[in-house]
Amino acid sequence: MAVVYEKTKLLTDKPLHYCPGCTHGIIHRLVAEAIDELGIQNRTIGIAPVGCAVFAYDYFNCDMMEAAHGRAPAVATGCKRVNPGNIVFTYQGDGDLASIGAAEITHAATRGENITVIFVNNAIYGMTGGQMAPTTLPGQVTTTSPYGRDPKLCGYPIRISEMLATLDGPAFISRVSVHDVKHILDAKKSIKKAFETQLAGKGFSLVEVLSACPTNWGMTPQESLKWLEQNMIPQYPLGIKKEVE
Template sequence: MIEQVEEKVVYQRPDSLSDVPTHYCPGCTHGVAHRLVAEVLDELGVRGRTIGVSPVGCAVFAYKYFNVDGAEAAHGRAPAMATGIKRTLPDHVVFTYQGDGDLASIGLAEIVHAATRGENFTTIFINNAIYGMTGGQMAPTTLPGQRTTSSPLGRDVELTGFPIHMAEMLSAVPGAAYIVRRSLHNVKEINRAKKAIKTAFQAQLAGLGFSMVELLSSCPTNWGMTPVEALEWVEDHMIPVYPLGDFKVLDALQSVAKR
């Protein structure tokens, strides 16, 4: 007699993630970040009242990949658009999804002033230390000595300055409620990243002010590495420059952030 085994679903697409192919390069961790955001939106039960704002950069088509209302902002202006949306629709959950070129370069003033004003939306910041979509040029987050198409001999800090540390910078702003940095280079850190993303959205739901989760991400194509090598590079080279941790957590979020 053949014994029937009950099947149990252990992995499925979140409702907040669209069932469409993405344009991301093989091994890129944008897909991981998308899934984490989508899972959190499902768990919080806010998909029907969420609006995402897409950047200009590798994630320019993010509005196609999240199964929520979306908007496309001009380069670097996602925080300004999110500000207008949230103020107009305060009962909605609003988030921006931005890369380091969009957020830390052309959009630097936008994100700083939005955080300073304590705008009550959430930013998911993807830091892969390079301009991805436009060909792998040096970004504000490029590491000292890192080679890119516009710094073929390595970033010279005497000529171009040091990398910008966005989490540390924004943690000093009074209007910020929750500012943390996580990584996507292994399963343990991916799980920690999801908890941080959930806490960031909970900060918004509680009306505490601006929240941002910075995620260290890999870019195998522009780094000239295999996907596995790129994940190792994040751990060996990016984390020493961009240490993981909580840079600002309001007292009202302390217990939530530790779960």
């Protein structure tokens, strides 16, 4: 019998702490598989965020740094500038990247910093218990928008991928989803492409991954994937937003 599929060695044996049905685990696996398939474990440095993925350094089986909230792109910049031969990636959520770290991500992108950013957008602050995020949809109920996000009061969700794609610095930006197997395969391709972009020295690459948060959305895992497909994708259209050949 041949192995068709098994857990990559780029993930450690530590059980993931994520809630049942949380798609962070899928995204971790795709990133780890990409590093594994590209044969770059021995020179990859991952930068973990603050948020649900704060313990990412326990899961990715490569050298890791843990950054302050939103600062992962700055940490990655320092790391990459010291050892340009390293492959440096950040793994950040929407609160981390699109709110408190909006300056760091924008400037890393516009500098064309030769790093890869995995941006997990689940439209909510997960780790702190389900507060409104910069990516929370209009009308979406969270613990700090209990009547639904009112754009008149707190503005509109940020489309990070489209925003960064307007800059000259980035070499590859795409938005993908992990709500079904087909989209998971597409997501994998994009993530691999992002790392290949860095390997080729082309500059900044970012993959925004739409992700489900069943616990804080107050849904079953199955309902949350459906909700992602029906509500998040219209707000955050999938596809490649920028690609420099």
